Amino acid sequence: MGSPQYAQELDLRWRVLRGPLGFGRDAVAFPFEAESLHLVAIEAGRVVGCVLFHPEGTATGRLFQMAVEPDRQGTGLGTRLVRALEDEVTRRGFQEITLHARDTAVAFYAGLGYEPSGPPSVEVGIPHQNMRRDLPAPGA
């Protein structure tokens, strides 16, 4: 957690996710940060994308803090990060991923096979939709 990559990941998360909503930099870390899987994309030594996964038991867990550097958005990087995360947690035996999508990102996740689950909600002051996806059996 003390690595330069983690500092860059936190900076990216703040600039892309929390800063634009008016939150300070101290509001970017989650209580379950240390027990989550952190996957980052690095280009030319710079963290340009990230996605986190928090296990909730042994079969399911939550994808959160998905962010791509603004000048790299729309280039397929977000898709590659989600697919890499899915591969890794499938390998670790998980069977389902859940997430809380911002309304503006629902179409992105739907395109990756995630389905809405439950009613819409408001988090960090903006509309969200819970979504989920069954993972394939390992090696399938």
Ligand SMILES: CC(C)(COP(=O)(O)OP(=O)(O)OC[C@H]1O[C@@H](n2cnc3c(N)ncnc32)[C@H](O)[C@@H]1OP(=O)(O)O)[C@@H](O)C(=O)NCCC(=O)NCCS
């Ligand atoms: C949402 C986000 C993670 C997607 O990553 P990305 O690298 O930009 O997405 P990709 O280039 O892999 O796009 C894959 C597909 O989703 C579509 N897409 C990407 N972002 C989208 C969005 N916000 N709304 C609708 N469609 C979107 C792309 O057009 C593309 O469609 P195609 O396959 O038909 O060409 C990224 O844009 C981002 O960081 N946005 C700001 C932060 C955010 O909203 N994070 C999610 C919080 S829940």
